[in-house]
Amino acid sequence: MKAESEFHPFLVFRYPGVTFFINRNSVETSLFLEPGRQSRNDGFGKGFSADISFGGESLITYDLARFLEAIGPVDKTGSEEPGRPGGVALILPVSGFSPADRSTLEDTPGRRLEDRVSETRVAVAMGRHGEAESIPLREIRLFSPSLRGPLRGRGLLGCRFPGEGECHWFLDLGRIWMNAFRKAAGDMRREDGE
């Protein structure tokens, strides 16, 4: 019983140069994306679009490639490569967000965003397919205390070293989505002259 409880389900995504994993429980479901899909610019700000529908709603979708660009030394080739699979969109329930984040979503000024933000779900487009993996919790390490808070605020919760020369990041997709959304909303407000 104890040994079982030490494992937890995660989704692992492997990109050239970076591998990360996310808590399976933070994802409601996933949708396949068409090969060669390019995230549309729907006027939501960089990295956001609303071209994914689920449960009769258009979901505001953040393209994780934007985050990977911010991370740095990562090969960005993914769904853009001809012939590659289109990856998946992970659907995140807003109910899993903090009250402050939910409030931000509800109160965001700027009509272009306000009109289209689903109140129940958001999505993250991944350039690739992930693998479900059960990972022993004892393998996951928190960062050093001086880095822990700031990196958590950026959506990096910890890491694991599964093998020689390998470091996998434990990501918080909800936090990454919210950070990008706040930035996009701020850009919108500036553009609107508010």
Place this chain on the structure above:
Amino acid sequence: MQRPMNNEAILDRLSADSGDTETGPAAAEKWTKFLIVEIGEQRYGFYADQIKEIVTDQPIYYVPFVPPYIKGFINRHGEPYTAFDLSLLFEKQGLDSRLFLVSRHGGDQLAFQISDVTEILKVSEGELHSLSSMDDGESYFSGVLSREGAEDIFVLNIDSVVARLERDLGEG
């Protein structure tokens, strides 16, 4: 002919060298051990009791969203240790080395990139002088080792380096 040393003998010898068994007048004086290292062209001192190990040939794992003087992590026994490039912080010149001092200080897991370890110094309290003029409030050093006929060596204050990191991350 000298008898080969068994482990006990080696430990006894190390213990004696470390001053654990000192007696007599010298024992009354307070001694502190420092690890003297080269970082680029500069020499610095570290309190020896703040250093857990010296490791080489460590791969550095990149970390995003941190100041440039944080090279990333090194993996020590499955734990991420934050790797500082003090040369970049102090001299604005990055260091290319895979030699690290590993420290567990105040709950933080830290690693300091160095060029070389030059010596271990055991000095009396009187040889460590405090720095009097810290006008910018940002001294990274807790004192300076002054010995006759030798160059002064600044002793790192790990707390202030960590405080700088926390400040930079807070502003990020």
